[in-house]
Amino acid sequence: QASFLHYDSDLLDYLPQQRRKLLLKLAKEASLLGYNLYLVGGQVRDLLINIPLNKDLDILLEGDLKKFFVHLENKYGYQYDYNNKFSTGFLHNQYGFSIDIASCREEKYHFPGSLPLVEKADLFSDLFRRDFTINTLVIDLNPGRSGILYDFFGALNDLKNGILKVMHDYSFRDDPLRILRGIRFQILKDFKLSSKTIEISQRSLRNYDYHKLAIERVFTELSYLFKSKQDLSQFASVLLKEIPVLKLIKSDFEFSSSQKSNFLRAEKLLAQSRENSLGVNHFLVRLMILFYNSKESLIKSWPLSTLEKKIFVNKIWENIDFSIFEIKDPALKYRRLEFFKKEELIMFASLNFESDYIEEIFKHLKRRETLKIPISGHDLLDLGVKQGPEIKKYLLEVRDQILRHQIENREEALTYLKKIL
Ligand code: ATP
Numbered sequence: 001q002a003s004f005l006h007y008d009s010d011l012l013d014y015l016p017q018q019r020r021k022l023l024l025k026l027a028k029e030a031s032l033l034g035y036n037l038y039l040v041g042g043q044v045r046d047l048l049i050n051i052p053l054n055k056d057l058d059i060l061l062e063g064d065l066k067k068f069f070v071h072l073e074n075k076y077g078y079q080y081d082y083n084n085k086f087s088t089g090f091l092h093n094q095y096g097f098s099i100d101i102a103s104c105r106e107e108k109y110h111f112p113g114s115l116p117l118v119e120k121a122d123l124f125s126d127l128f129r130r131d132f133t134i135n136t137l138v139i140d141l142n143p144g145r146s147g148i149l150y151d152f153f154g155a156l157n158d159l160k161n162g163i164l165k166v167m168h169d170y171s172f173r174d175d176p177l178r179i180l181r182g183i184r185f186q187i188l189k190d191f192k193l194s195s196k197t198i199e200i201s202q203r204s205l206r207n208y209d210y211h212k213l214a215i216e217r218v219f220t221e222l223s224y225l226f227k228s229k230q231d232l233s234q235f236a237s238v239l240l241k242e243i244p245v246l247k248l249i250k251s252d253f254e255f256s257s258s259q260k261s262n263f264l265r266a267e268k269l270l271a272q273s274r275e276n277s278l279g280v281n282h283f284l285v286r287l288m289i290l291f292y293n294s295k296e297s298l299i300k301s302w303p304l305s306t307l308e309k310k311i312f313v314n315k316i317w318e319n320i321d322f323s324i325f326e327i328k329d330p331a332l333k334y335r336r337l338e339f340f341k342k343e344e345l346i347m348f349a350s351l352n353f354e355s356d357y358i359e360e361i362f363k364h365l366k367r368r369e370t371l372k373i374p375i376s377g378h379d380l381l382d383l384g385v386k387q388g389p390e391i392k393k394y395l396l397e398v399r400d401q402i403l404r405h406q407i408e409n410r411e412e413a414l415t416y417l418k419k420i421l
Pocket of ligand 1: 042043058130131136177178
């Protein structure tokens with residue numbers, strides 16, 4: 001049963017002017033074909049809780065999307081991409097935000113985690129297949145009804161209470177990525193999964209076999225969480241214990257207490273890396289901590305870059321000699337530490353958190369980001385050095401002297417070079 005919520009003021013007034021105008025124009029064109037147009041999804045949710053709007057506009061069409069696109073093309077010359085299989089499309093525009101349009105549809109799943117078979121449906125059924133109630137709010141765009149908010153599933157109440165409620169008991173069986181989405185919403189957007197939703201996620205992870213789930217899809221969703229520059233301690237301290245979602249990646253995944261403390265340490269170090277703008281690959285570090293002892297063959301089957309796989313599999317941080325940190329000559333110490341990638345040093349620091357070397361590691365990484373050599377290869381050519389490896393050798397020698405505080409600027413660097421050449 002639909003519960004209609006009429007707002008005193010038009011909700012669309014809260015959208016930036018350009019978006020509002022474009023949406024109303026599109027809805028008017030849809031109505032000429034006898035179709036209905038609605039604004040849905042994250043944009044409506046965020047509008048209602050005053051979160052700055054992200055870039056996408058998600059629009060739902062009750063009608064034939066292909067015909068709608070053709071109509072817009074004929075009348076205004078609008079360009080579009082249309083996906084017949086999923087009845088979805090993308091409308092190109094000059095305003096710098098993306099407009100995704102989909103025909104209202106139902107989804108049928110053949111096995112847990114399969115890609116859905118899509119069938120045309122009405123607005124209600126389309127909303128019913130969504131992940132959480134808070135994502136089912138709709139703003140009508142149609143002439144005469146524009147700006148009215150529809151709340152079919154008690155979403156407004158959940159939104160006010162900041163609660164994530166799954167739409168139905170089999171939602172996570174159909175698409176377990178929704179569990180990861182829920183965890184992401186809880187951690188990054190400050191919502192809270194309802195206890196029933198947690199129960200359903202636990203049951204689904206226990207009862208269904210997701211081995212046919214495409215690993216690329218899991219990694220894509222996981223990356224939204226793991227790439228985040230926010231603190232993810234909550235993931236380890238609460239969520240992983242409650243919802244063993246990483247079983248989607250490794251079916252026998254266990255979360256030990258040492259993994260938990262390593263993860264929490266890594267979070268502290270990643271926060272420090274952000275404060276120092278070190279550009280550390282958060283996704284990789286978090287993955288390596290959680291899947292530390294996984295088999296090489298498993299890691300190699302994941303959609304990671306060649307370099308990421310190499311860092312993960314080689315675990316070179318296990319062989320970092322503590323004596324490096326005792327080296328007195330700053331230039332030599334730099335050369336030895338430089339050999340390791342940032343992520344390798346962060347892993348070393350996470351696993352040796354009690355050591356006195358954490359500060360040293362950050363000092364080094366910061367230096368790595370900021371250190372500039374005040375001369376170039378051209379200067380060396382001008383001084384008569386031959387093209388080839390000699391150039392690099394002298395550049396590094398200058399760098400050594402900078403690290404030893406013997407050289408401070410370009411002038412001193414050139415004087416030094418003239419002397420040694
Ligand atoms: P964000 O702010 O992260 O972009 P969003 O809710 O807009 O949040 P999208 O991934 O853009 O996220 O999805 C748009 C809408 O599509 C969502 O609001 C949700 O209703 C629906 N949706 C997305 N992924 C799923 C899914 N796996 N299962 C069900 N519904 C989904």
